[in-house]
Amino acid sequence: MSTPFPTGTILGYPRIGRRRELKRAIESFWRGEIDAAELESRAADLRRATRERLADLGLGRTDSSIPESFSYYDQVLDAAVTVGAVPAADLDGYFAFARGTAAQAPLEMTKWFDSNYHYLVPEIGPETEFRLASDRIVAEFEEARADGFLTRPVIVGPVTLLALAKPSAGAPEGFRPLARLAELLPVYAQLLERLAVSGAAWVQLDEPALVSESLGDTTAELRAAAGTAYAHLGRLEKRPQIFVAAPYASLDATLATLAGTPVEAIGLDLVRGAIPTELHDCTREALTTKTLIGGVIDGHNVWRGDLAAAFAKLGLLRELSPHVAVSTSTSLLHVPHDTGDEPQLDERLKSWLAFADQKVEQVATLATGLERGAVAIDGALAQASAALDDRLTAPGVRVPAVRERLAALRPSDFSRAPYAERVAAQDAALDLPALPTTTIGSFPQTGDIRRARAALAKGELDAAAYDEAMRNEIRHVVELQEDLGLDVLVHGEPERNDMVQYFAEGLDGFAVTVNGWVQSYGTRCTRPSILWGDVSRPAPLTVEWSRFAQSLTSKPMKGMLTGPVTILAWSFVRDDQPLGDTANQVALALRDEIADLEQAGIRIIQVDEPALRELLPLKRAAQPAYLDWSVGSFRLATGGAHPATQVHTHLCYSEFGVVIDAIRALDADVTSIEAARSRMEVVHDLERSGFDHGVGPGVYDIHSPRVPSVAELTELLRRAAAAVPERQLWVNPDCGLKTRGYDETVTSLRHMVQATRAVRQGADKIAV
């Protein structure tokens, strides 16, 4: 018996909780304050509240329209645990893969497609045994049933799971996890059978790997794997109907492959991708029997958008199949819960926005339109269009002074003096030792710091007392670095709630939220800012903190800024003009900040661009244009710096191979880069690309509380020194220290300085 696909659905919903209930519960569990049973009961409460909420917002209780998209930490880890690729017996075992233990390194973590969400990378080799090792997905479906819901289980699909995995340590050279597809499919088959027995009418398999041209496997290989996988799963006797979702970009030719399999429904991202026009007759024929789910509501951004245009896309989709449903383009994981939780937001701005709950309502509206015709939703479409028009003319959206400054830019604004001239000027100004040691910027964000900021927000602490508390923190951080013997110091960034939100709060053109939390990884969240208007800098942002920090030491104090690409990547950015134009507005604000930092006596300025790789388009054809504007905006931000000012940049969370030329084109004097987890592999990429500027390949992973030994650090530094000429090499951790505690931080940095001294002396014996 087949039940039709629901007319309206979403691909997934935020799971951290409206007030980060899940974060608090999990972190309490980690601290030993609550036991596993209590954590599970709180998680179940959250899932219940989510289902009720989604039903209230207009999704059906018993028509499979509510997705079961919960996770304690990460959906890729969940899929890997489900199929036995990652052996986690219980919650402790599960979290051990995410966070590591004394005995076990955590799994690597990396970016989920072009988002600020990070997944854990399973390791799969020729010998990995697959088996249905966890029935959590089935249990959550049954939990919903017991409450009177018929929901739709969601799991990362087999092709994406393998495409995102990396070869296990022992795998032979050239091995790809995708080669294990045939052995993996029976486990997915078993899971589908279990779900069918429990009464699931539909299951959603997420296959975003099928849209990406930036993975280790080629598009042709992924397409072939999809054909194999869904032919196999489609043939099963006992299974729910299968919905394959392909978010984040267009499926291109892989749509034809999926159309040729027995799956009942295919999801298309119609925000990033277009409706395919050039289709073979046999594909057209096959598609008429499928339900096509149009992802027309943007799951990746917060604009209310053009609802009438979204509805029109569904009309076009109906030309391909009589069975059309409406959905979000991606899971709503990437957006906050509810604009209703932001009473302080300007009402006019709020009328332009849709967070997750508002997007669910938009889906419900369009579903009504599909069922009853456009006239039934006329009013809602008109209201959305009016909000869109209002955005065009509202004050602040287009500021003549900002536009004139951009229009007047000349090519020379994007370049500094030749590198050799800069090196000479900087050597004279800075007087640094060989292999200078430094850190990436933040020091531990202690509970005291966060509580002080919360007290300031509540009015329990006045601005003067707050500033004094932050100055005390800076004094402490500077003293500590002097004591450790670091060469280039930082102020530690205690005054920053987040490296993007802090800048957004000080710039015109941005709004910030109070409760707009979005999961970045595990229990870590950010409140992405909303970049809605033309950007300018009403007053300096960081100068007084840096001036104060420099006054405490004779060593160089790094000024610390977040770069334009990263500010865009980690905010919700206006969609009414090219990203490159917006990036250049941010760049000009940073350019002025750099000039002011120089005036204040700051000789080294770091402009972080950890998101440079993240925004790289998934489709190759779009990549050159992206690299052009992103590199350009960084060069515009830093192009006004004096030759004697040493410009640093920092990148992390990425494979750098694909953007190595872009990194070189940034023309920063020194680039610090994540390298510890890949054991310095990146230095070979740098070497091959002829990178001749300063470089600090990270010597230890800051994501784990593990303290690296002096011997281990010395070994990594020697590897780096073998590939990078000594005059270029810097020594630093992989990233900022804000998520770490002081104990491990102090010991790790002490070991780093000791290892550096050993390598500087070329000593064979290391003093510990």
Ligand SMILES: Nc1nc2c(c(=O)[nH]1)N[C@@H](CNc1ccc(C(=O)N[C@@H](CCC(=O)N[C@@H](CCC(=O)N[C@@H](CCC(=O)O)C(=O)O)C(=O)O)C(=O)O)cc1)CN2
């Ligand atoms: N935007 C962004 N994206 C990024 C990164 C980043 O740093 N920023 N780093 C990479 C990894 N992602 C990360 C994302 C978040 C965090 C992180 O530490 N987040 C903190 C929150 C940071 C924050 O906004 N802090 C605020 C609010 C802190 C808070 O929770 N306060 C309490 C009250 C204080 C208390 O009792 O502790 C509350 O509001 O309830 C502040 O310091 O002011 C967390 O989840 O815990 C780290 C890395 C990639 N993407």
Ligand code: MET
């Ligand atoms: C995610 S990159 C972080 C860079 C920032 N300067 C820090 O140290 O925290």
Ligand SMILES: [Zn+2]
């Ligand atoms: Zn970093």
